[in-house]
Structure formats: C-alpha cells, structure tokens
Amino acid sequence: MTTGADVPKQVDHEQRRVQIAEALQRLTTRAGLEGVSLRQVAAEAGMSMGSVQHYFRTKDEMLRYALEHRHRLRSERITAKVLADGPPTPRSILRACLVEILPRDADSEADFLIGVAYFIRAVADPAMAKAFGEGMPELLEFFAGQVRQAQEAGDVPAWADPETEAALLWAIADSQGSEILMGHRTPAQAISTVDYYLDRLFTN
Amino acid sequence: MTTGADVPKQVDHEQRRVQIAEALQRLTTRAGLEGVSLRQVAAEAGMSMGSVQHYFRTKDEMLRYALEHRHRLRSERITAKVLADGPPTPRSILRACLVEILPRDADSEADFLIGVAYFIRAVADPAMAKAFGEGMPELLEFFAGQVRQAQEAGDVPAWADPETEAALLWAIADSQGSEILMGHRTPAQAISTVDYYLDRLFTN
Numbered sequence A, B: 001m002t003t004g005a006d007v008p009k010q011v012d013h014e015q016r017r018v019q020i021a022e023a024l025q026r027l028t029t030r031a032g033l034e035g036v037s038l039r040q041v042a043a044e045a046g047m048s049m050g051s052v053q054h055y056f057r058t059k060d061e062m063l064r065y066a067l068e069h070r071h072r073l074r075s076e077r078i079t080a081k082v083l084a085d086g087p088p089t090p091r092s093i094l095r096a097c098l099v100e101i102l103p104r105d106a107d108s109e110a111d112f113l114i115g116v117a118y119f120i121r122a123v124a125d126p127a128m129a130k131a132f133g134e135g136m137p138e139l140l141e142f143f144a145g146q147v148r149q150a151q152e153a154g155d156v157p158a159w160a161d162p163e164t165e166a167a168l169l170w171a172i173a174d175s176q177g178s179e180i181l182m183g184h185r186t187p188a189q190a191i192s193t194v195d196y197y198l199d200r201l202f203t204n
Helices: A004-031 A038-045 A049-055 A059-084 A090-101 A106-124 A126-132 A136-152 A162-181 A187-201 B004-031 B038-045 B049-055 B059-084 B090-101 B106-124 B126-133 B136-152 B162-181 B187-201
Strands: none
Touching: A004 A038, A004 A049, A004 A059, A004 A106, A038 A049, A038 A059, A059 A090, A059 A106, A059 A126, A090 A136, A090 A162, A090 A187, A106 A126, A106 A162, A106 B106, A136 A162, A162 A187, A162 B162, A162 B187, A187 B162, B004 B038, B004 B049, B004 B059, B004 B106, B038 B049, B038 B059, B059 B090, B059 B106, B059 B126, B090 B106, B090 B136, B090 B162, B090 B187, B106 B126, B106 B162, B136 B162, B162 B187
16 A cells, blocks of 8 residues: 655665664674564664564564564675675676685674574574574575686686586585684684685696 | 581482482473572472472572583583494494484473573673683583594594584584474474484494
8 A cells, every 4th residue: 555655765764774783783682682672672772662563573573673684684794795805707696606605703793693693592482483594595595606707707617507506616615603702612713614626626 | 628427418418419400301391491599490400499498599509500500411411322332433423422412302302491591691791601611611621522532543534623513513413403492493304404414424
C-alpha cells in the first residue's frame, strides 16, 4: 500500500533503524548481545524506548536487522577495498574478503566481536542460528564463483573443487579470526597463512 | 612433603576432582559455563558445596582443571582411534585428530559445546583466553611434527610449510565444527572437506 508520498518517510524509517542497529553494535562490542537491553539501546541511540519499539517489535527483530546491516557494511567495505587495490582479479577479491573478515584493527575487531556475539546466541537458539547462517550460502557461492572464474582463466588447477575451496577459504578466515581475538595469533600471522593458501591455490 | 602413606589419598583426591569436572561438563553442555554455579556442580556431582570448595577454591580453578581433564580425555580418545585403525601413519593420525574434533555424535557434540563455552568466557576474560590457549602450541606442534615426518618420508611435498599447514589443519576442524553446531553443514560434508585437504597435502 505504498504511495509516492510515503517514500521520504520510509527513508527516514530506514535511517532510524540504522541508528538503532549501530547503537546495538556499539553496545555489543562492549558487553555482548546477552547483556544488552532495549533500554540501553534506546539510551545509546539517543531515542525513547517507545521509538525503538516502534521500529522493532522484539529484540530478535532488532538483532536480525542489525545482522543484515552488518553484512551490508562489510560488503561495502570489501568492494571499496577491492576497487582501491587496482583492477580486481579473483585472487585480489578473495584476499580482500579474507583479510576483511580477520580482526586487524579496532573496527574489524568490533565487527568480529559482533559476529562472536551472534554465534554465542545462535549456539543455544536455532532461530538465531538460521538467521546467522542466512548470508553463508551467498558468501560461499561468491567464493566458489571466484575460484571457478580463476579456473576458467587457467589460474587455478582443474582438480580444485570450487565449493570445497570456498569452505576452506571461509574456515581459514573464521578460525584464525577467533585465534587473533584470543591473543593466540597475530593478524600478521593470520594474513601470511591466507597468502600461503592463496599461493598454493593460484598457480598464476 | 609427600610420603608413601599419602599416595592412596592423592589418588582419591584426583578421582574427586575428575568427578567434579565431569559434573561441570554435563552442566556446561546444557547451560553453558556462565549459567553454572558451584551449588549446581555440587548437586550434579552428588557432593556438598564444602567438598567442592575443598578441591577447588574458585570457579576459575575448577574451570581450568576441567579444561585440562577435557584435553586429556580427547588425547586418549584420539590415541585409541588411531590404534584401532591399524598401523598409524602421519595421515591417519592427522585425520583421526581432525575428525575427533568435529561434532559428529552426542559425545563429540558435547565436547565441542564445552569448547565453545570456554571460548565464550575467554572472549571477555584474558586469563581464560590464556588457559584456553595453553594446549594450542602443543597441538599445533604435534600437527606440524606429523607433516614434517610425512615430508621426510616423501609423502608431503617439500614446498609445504609444516607450521602453516598445522594452522590450516586446525582451522578446518575448528571452523567447520562451529558450522556443524549451527546446522549450516553436516558432519559428512565437514569430513569430506578434511579428506579433500589431506588428499591435496599428501601426495602418497
């Protein structure tokens, strides 16, 4: 039932949702998702409880929106990074994605911590596990697509299985991200492991 | 100041500690570490609060002991598995370790969940991150040693870097374990990814 006159209002609604999602994310990096109340989110966003509840009826609805928002921001950062690095190749694109996932500075560490907070919630909550995993098939298919393209160009050997390679690439970034967070590995060690793997996968 | 007469008593102490650690682990798989109180551990272990406190002065001391106990049990399971599979080779040993880490049934899922519970605590607590990571250098060095041995036998190419391979092997099991737990991947898919990787690493 949308009319032309509703559009500016919808844009404003979207801005408010982003404002709430970003307040939630700031709180999450400090206290995890479990410790965050709607009241705190409202205070952090500089809004009333009623306003927050107007945009999100439940905490879960807010968490799911913030998760989508985080995925959007991450995509934008990766795109910007890839384009800044010169003409993109499958290898440069995959490297940018994997490095972007790793916690290397305050921003990427905050982003990884938010991922951990969702993971923690998802361990005990199948609905959250489903929402948390919603971006995974697309991400894995994107990785597999890059491997396939490199394979067609002769830069990745024919024996490589693009789907399994996608799972391995994700595993490297995901697990080493946790190890960096625990202080068991440095970002430089993790990035060098990413490069070691890409050196082996890409023959050109 | 140990005398011969103390030995049976020490054995009994060790049995009590194991009994407490196992009660803690059963509770952890149901409620996570944060939700577990000393009182509940005592009830689950069939002991008084005072007895539990006699063996562990603090919750953290108990958690660290339970972590060591878990590592010991895992080593024993892996050793048994490797020996049951016939004459062990570096490849069969690495495969047994990686598969053992993955949640594939109720027991291994419980064990992985305990790992997640420690990880969650370690995210916010550097002392726990240190304790949680204490077994890591040994595990990685064990993996690297197997790769090195296979390399000397000509079963792994000379270009492979044993330390980086160890990090990659751990990453595969760790990250895919989480994906299984979330219901994003099946144990069979994860095991086939392990085999794919070992097929590439081992030329014989």
